[in-house]
Ligand SMILES: O=C(O)C(=O)C[C@@H](O)[C@H](O)CO
């Protein structure tokens with residue numbers, strides 16, 4: 001079998017799908033994208049396609065190594081997201097060619113279901129109690145919200161109290177009936193992370209995500225030493241070589257590689273195994289579309305240390321399209337009691353409505369994340 005064509009479709013809300021065609025008519029789909037830099041990833045995919053066209057799609061490991069090591073410069077969000085989407089599509093082709101779901105190619109199921117969690121509250125956490133009430137009605141009992149709004153490098157007690165108050169309202173309303181992660185979203189400096197975490201400790205969030213920016217990863221072990229709250233990170237790390245360092249340094253209780261940013265199934269399967277060897281949990285990051293989610297689920301279903309799965313239904317970023325809009329087989333993503341179940345169709349198990357994809361790609365937005373500034377005009381982390 002040979003790869004004959006790669007076609008990219010930038011799509012609402014802020015996604016990009018990749019279709020890889022072969023000379024035997026088998027087609028694979030992937031989701032290479034960095035939110036806000038879709039065109040950059042698209043260019044990287046097409047640069048990589050110069051080598052890929054004519055190659056045997058079955059040789060995923062060799063193609064992955066060529067895409068990663070064949071260029072002198074490597075790693076980072078753009079290149080690793082391009083590799084990720086191509087890798088997803090190659091696994092999709094392999095599964096379809098052999099008539100089995102990807103998880104079977106990775107050794108079969110290690111579990112029968114995986115817990116999902118849902119975002120509440122938007123960019124600036126608000127109406128979180130109402131949001132949780134609505135989502136509990138459809139089976140969720142685990143949630144994630146932004147831990148705070150903008151936070152200065154050294155900020156005041158009122159800002160800290162505002163963040164803590166949101167969490168206090170959740171515990172007041174639901175007690176321990178529900179669990180929630182707090183995503184600091186990299187908005188918080190190392191000094192303020194210490195202050196915030198101390199004040200949040202009594203409310204026992206399930207985890208605190210990106211308490212500092214990935215470029216401040218040396219603080220993870222120091223923050224972990226001051227708190228019992230599990231610390232999570234990973235959406236802005238892009239290869240096992242980055243995850244190696246944070247595992248070695250300690251401090252992270254949960255790794256959150258993104259299957260569309262960190263080299264795809266081939267790389268994230270290895271990252272999951274590395275995490276397990278350090279007794280660290282896996283919770284793949286996935287605020288994206290259905291192909292990315294399917295890739296996450298296949299890795300979840302073969303990784304014993306997978307604990308819960310992010311998904312983007314109702315996420316505040318999905319303006320203009322929802323998680324399953326482009327999927328024909330929506331029932332395969334059906335959730336029961338807040339859990340996903342294995343995708344059992346061959347390949348990734350996602351049947352894409354190509355006609356709709358082509359139609360909607362004609363008006364793809366160039367989504368950009370908001371640029372936040374402090375009152376003094378300096379740039380704030382979003
Ligand atoms: O889902 C998460 O955990 C996030 O932090 C969302 C962030 O990754 C945005 O997708 C960036 O545009």
Ligand SMILES: [Mg+2]
Nearest residue numbers: 183185209235
């Ligand atoms: Mg996050």
